[in-house]
Amino acid sequence: MAHSYRNLLLFAAVGLLFILTGIFQSWNLSLQILNIGILSAIMALGVNMQWGYAGLFSTGVVGSVALGGLAVVVVSAPPVPEAFAAGGWTVLGGLVLGVAVIVAATLLYRSMKPGRARGLAVAAVVVMGFFLYRYVFDSGVAAVEAFNPATYGNIGGFGLPSLLAWPVGALFAGIAAWVIGKIALGLRSDYLAIATLGIAEIVVVVLKSEDWLARGVKNITGLPRPWPVPLEVDLQADAGFVDFVTRWGWEPIGASTILVKLLYMALFGTVLLVLIWGSERALNSPWGRMMRAIRDNEIAASAMGKNVTKRHLQVFIIGSAVVGLAGAMLTSMEGQLVPGVYSPLRFTFLIWVMVIVGGSGNNWGSVLGGLLLGWLWLAVEYLGPNLMGYITAALPPGDLKTHLIDSAQHMRLVTLGVVLLLVLRFAPRGLIPEK
Amino acid sequence: MDILNAFVALLNFVIVPGVAYGSQLALGALGVTLIFAVLRFSNFAHGDTMAFGTAIVIMVTWLLQSWGISFGPLPTALLALPFGIAVTAGLVLLTDRGIYRFYRRQKAAPIILVIVSAGVMFVMNGLVRLIIGVEERNFTDGERFLLDAQTFKAATGLAEPLVIKTTVAVTVVIAVLCVAALFWFLQNTRTGKSMRAFSDNEDLALLSGINPDRVVQVTWIIAAALAVIAGTLYGLDKSFRPFVYFQLLLPVFAAAVVGGLGSPLGAIAGGYIVALSEVVLTYAWKKVATYVLPDSMAPDGLMQLLSTDYKVAVSFAILIIVLLFMPTGIFKGK
Numbered sequence: 001m002a003h004s005y006r007n008l009l010l011f012a013a014v015g016l017l018f019i020l021t022g023i024f025q026s027w028n029l030s031l032q033i034l035n036i037g038i039l040s041a042i043m044a045l046g047v048n049m050q051w052g053y054a055g056l057f058s059t060g061v062v063g064s065v066a067l068g069g070l071a072v073v074v075v076s077a078p079p080v081p082e083a084f085a086a087g088g089w090t091v092l093g094g095l096v097l098g099v100a101v102i103v104a105a106t107l108l109y110r111s112m113k114p115g116r117a118r119g120l121a122v123a124a125v126v127v128m129g130f131f132l133y134r135y136v137f138d139s140g141v142a143a144v145e146a147f148n149p150a151t152y153g154n155i156g157g158f159g160l161p162s163l164l165a166w167p168v169g170a171l172f173a174g175i176a177a178w179v180i181g182k183i184a185l186g187l188r189s190d191y192l193a194i195a196t197l198g199i200a201e202i203v204v205v206v207l208k209s210e211d212w213l214a215r216g217v218k219n220i221t222g223l224p225r226p227w228p229v230p231l232e233v234d235l236q237a238d239a240g241f242v243d244f245v246t247r248w249g250w251e252p253i254g255a256s257t258i259l260v261k262l263l264y265m266a267l268f269g270t271v272l273l274v275l276i277w278g279s280e281r282a283l284n285s286p287w288g289r290m291m292r293a294i295r296d297n298e299i300a301a302s303a304m305g306k307n308v309t310k311r312h313l314q315v316f317i318i319g320s321a322v323v324g325l326a327g328a329m330l331t332s333m334e335g336q337l338v339p340g341v342y343s344p345l346r347f348t349f350l351i352w353v354m355v356i357v358g359g360s361g362n363n364w365g366s367v368l369g370g371l372l373l374g375w376l377w378l379a380v381e382y383l384g385p386n387l388m389g390y391i392t393a394a395l396p397p398g399d400l401k402t403h404l405i406d407s408a409q410h411m412r413l414v415t416l417g418v419v420l421l422l423v424l425r426f427a428p429r430g431l432i433p434e435k
Numbered sequence: 436m437d438i439l440n441a442f443v444a445l446l447n448f449v450i451v452p453g454v455a456y457g458s459q460l461a462l463g464a465l466g467v468t469l470i471f472a473v474l475r476f477s478n479f480a481h482g483d484t485m486a487f488g489t490a491i492v493i494m495v496t497w498l499l500q501s502w503g504i505s506f507g508p509l510p511t512a513l514l515a516l517p518f519g520i521a522v523t524a525g526l527v528l529l530t531d532r533g534i535y536r537f538y539r540r541q542k543a544a545p546i547i548l549v550i551v552s553a554g555v556m557f558v559m560n561g562l563v564r565l566i567i568g569v570e571e572r573n574f575t576d577g578e579r580f581l582l583d584a585q586t587f588k589a590a591t592g593l594a595e596p597l598v599i600k601t602t603v604a605v606t607v608v609i610a611v612l613c614v615a616a617l618f619w620f621l622q623n624t625r626t627g628k629s630m631r632a633f634s635d636n637e638d639l640a641l642l643s644g645i646n647p648d649r650v651v652q653v654t655w656i657i658a659a660a661l662a663v664i665a666g667t668l669y670g671l672d673k674s675f676r677p678f679v680y681f682q683l684l685l686p687v688f689a690a691a692v693v694g695g696l697g698s699p700l701g702a703i704a705g706g707y708i709v710a711l712s713e714v715v716l717t718y719a720w721k722k723v724a725t726y727v728l729p730d731s732m733a734p735d736g737l738m739q740l741l742s743t744d745y746k747v748a749v750s751f752a753i754l755i756i757v758l759l760f761m762p763t764g765i766f767k768g769k
Binding site for chain 1: 534557561569682754755
């Protein structure tokens, strides 16, 4: 029992942080941090499935997040019929062709006998396929990007509700995880870490440079809100809402932003609770026991007839899909896709620190870590430069002072790295240890 | 004449830059592979060790320049190199003492060490940004070209120039010297032999009285030296930006894995394979093709297989192919 009191106390302490932020800064900021904290907690849950349940170390969390963001554009961005008519089918045809080439090469590789003939045949298929793919794909891309590049220049989305994009985000991330897991799992454990580092970088580069897809670094803005969250301006124009708030003595503009954030909080909170419920059930089921058994002793587990690689692949896909889901939720909340924000520091490393500080293998630990570090990360963004300002107040204005104040943001990197190293060394089980 | 011109263009835009970049990657991959051979984990902090060492070298270079010291036609940074190596080796030994040694004694799983090295990577990354900032720095000085375009054209009468930058020549020479020294050290000295023994069979090495702490320390020092040299050469050849060095991690890993993790010879081969494939796939072949092909077949596009944005995809693709078909690499690593 003492344990559950301690855990409640920890959650209460984190709650207090948010309340204090609300009182001393503003409720708007506090809720904003909380919403991002909930999303980070969901990502941490996904990473915890990979690391905590199965002991898989992926350095490509940011890739899953970005794929989730891409799903929002694909599903809910307004369609651009002219651009799609100009080259949409050609682009998609090119992509299908590319996949077909890979499948053909794989089939050929499997069906032929090992030897020089096989190597040459597979190489020929790949090389010719690549040129054919580039020929089809490039012409489509040129046609799409030529259409009104200042506003569009992309094939657009389906214009469907944003909520639908969330499972699609999970699907995208899951497919990517399947591809990478198929290749890198079952080899040395380091290889998964190296391969995921690569796939994450590639996903971000694709988002940055494929203008036909999501306008690249020109960014897509104005993505629709998920149901039931209204736009602030619509709320302020709604007579019933204004009437209601003024009766309570609040001013309409502030109240509308707060209401929007509360709705997001409810939406994200529901998803988080469903996921925790599901993961707790899974972790306490025979499946969860099997995963832990594999993690603790792979050889013993495979002697008992468990297919270690297959289970690893399964949990790796599920974990990445959860991260992708959170990535889609993040993009649909922000209403825009900005590829530049997908930095490995923010979306891989920070999530890792959340999982390890919270307690590897414990779902509640990941949630606690997500909320706590989500708060710290954003709070430090505001506090850091101010604090450095106080420290350097006595210094005369000049290069040194500006350098020190600018350097406050880099301190986050050092601090987080040190926190991770200290926790791993002195409290490897984290704040809420696995039972 | 056209064939010669095509050949010179190929040399100028593909072979020379590819060999220089390959030498830099090879030195980086050697560090990764040595750490892997002796300490048995992939060191994610290696890219940022390169960045840290280069940052120190740049600061010492500025100091030397402000004192009016230069290295004649060669870049001043070469004079600063020993200081950078010393400081970085000191830092790396400190991290080993304070961080890695604990897990080694515990016989922790390699994956724990990988995570720990990721933590070290972020601390180092932050330190580099604190020390030198995030902006691009150019610190090349001295003679710019060993062979410039005018001289070559005047000497040969070809339309295509062949340019060899001093930094490229310096890179190749230093890389060859380093590799020769390293192999001599591993083959002929007592410490080098004990390193190889330790890498082959730890228990047997311990039985025969090899001091593991000493082997580990020497390995860290060598890896740090290689990292600083590789980082400085890369910075001289291109420019220094902390983020770029973080991204170098992937090609360096790819090079080490292609050759076979733990195999020094493999790391060198891997470095050149990765670098040359990257340059070949992202080079616009139009110029070479126009010389070689008859006029009627002149290409209208750039004939670029991949846009330069996708450089990272090349190292990744190589990595994937190796993992699929020969997970232990060309030279049968671990």
